[in-house]
Amino acid sequence: MASTSAAKANRALPQRARKDEDKEARRQLILNEALALYQATSYAEVKMADVAGRAMLAKGTVFLYFPTKEALFLALLEDLLFAWFARLDELLAEDTSAWTGPRLARTVAESLEGEEALTRLLALLQTVLEQNVTAEQLRPFKERLLAALVRAGTLVEQRLSFLHAGEGPRFFIHLHALVTGLRQMADVAPVAREVLEALPHLAPLRVDFTAELTTALSTLLRGLESR
């Protein structure tokens, strides 16, 4: 069972997390269990009671660490998103020569290849997660997002000489839009997948996330270059 290692991790902790580091460990454990359940199903199918069960905690305990289900998933998104930004930073930093549009497009699209959970959560951000969260919980997320956007945007502007000032961050705005939209089309619900598979003529409605993102980004960047 997938929870075994996590359960072990939990049992390695004292039954009561009194030190800050133990609290942080328990918090991460809850996030890990939520992620495992989310990867196997969908947001609606993840029950807070199941998250608690897998973490070998009572339901009420989970609510000590996260005030709402939405706050829990916002925290999860935060972890995944900024880990991705950090990895992208590395990819952009390791080769400081001038890049081409297609190369950037491929790099970005491929960096998101195994990040289904991240991109699915991104699609939930404004429609679901921001619905039941306080401004206090949201502010730090938005602050970090802006900082990451500006940082990565600046790096991109340095790599692609044809980009004007401010177009780096905007590139990420459009990327966010495309990722959100394409993930929704590519990662269809089981019912939708069933429909598409049963009717071969609907094949054009099926979308390969990485391929489509790569071409869309390439085209977008070519449009910026030819000005």
Added chain:
Amino acid sequence: MASTSAAKANRALPQRARKDEDKEARRQLILNEALALYQATSYAEVKMADVAGRAMLAKGTVFLYFPTKEALFLALLEDLLFAWFARLDELLAEDTSAWTGPRLARTVAESLEGEEALTRLLALLQTVLEQNVTAEQLRPFKERLLAALVRAGTLVEQRLSFLHAGEGPRFFIHLHALVTGLRQMADVAPVAREVLEALPHLAPLRVDFTAELTTALSTLLRGLESR
């Protein structure tokens, strides 16, 4: 009160809708009330009991017309989406000369200007609506979507000579992705709006839907033209 006219419309119907046309009228009435509530709030805040109340019906009656809340909103999306496709068809048909990329971008973006409900629902399609709907309910929607996509795509290919075969429909796939993503960023939840307004330095995270969609589409089309 907004429900007055709809309530009148309902009372003009017989108490029991036995003829198909009466059933259809009652169905539309329910959709109208759901739309009114959705425009004023959010998906999660629209309660089936409120929809029923505004339509002057018992809750159980609404479930005679739509098996689930998701099915109701899928039907609403269907109405709005294909009405939009029809209007776009007209816009594309009324001038058969060659168009430019920027003109198409503007036309499309402006045609979506007042369609907040449509674009918001589009963002919910795969993450929420397809979650609690049967394949039988989804199939006709997908069929119509494909047909509309091919039709509009073909028209677009005729207007823009630089488009290759098959790129018309793909343009609409990317449009769908951009609309979904940008709407989410532009039409933020009240909490998110509060955060962004309280912190002026977060201004870059605010997105003007129509403006951003226009530039993104223009850039995308310019990328296709300069090949």
Added chain:
DNA sequence: TCGTCAAGTGACTGAAGGTCATTTGTTCGC
């Protein structure tokens, strides 16, 4: 060793989607 305190618990609550036995308006044959 024991008192204190906060972490942890799980029965309980409220809210909302969805069901169904019953009621009642409508229609149609006479």
Added chain:
DNA sequence: GCGAACAAATGACCTTCAGTCACTTGACGA
């Protein structure tokens, strides 16, 4: 017109699930 028959409408009831809170108990310091 009348009433039997049918199906549309009803709303009390059921279920599920996020979220709460009075109570329990493990950890740690004195």
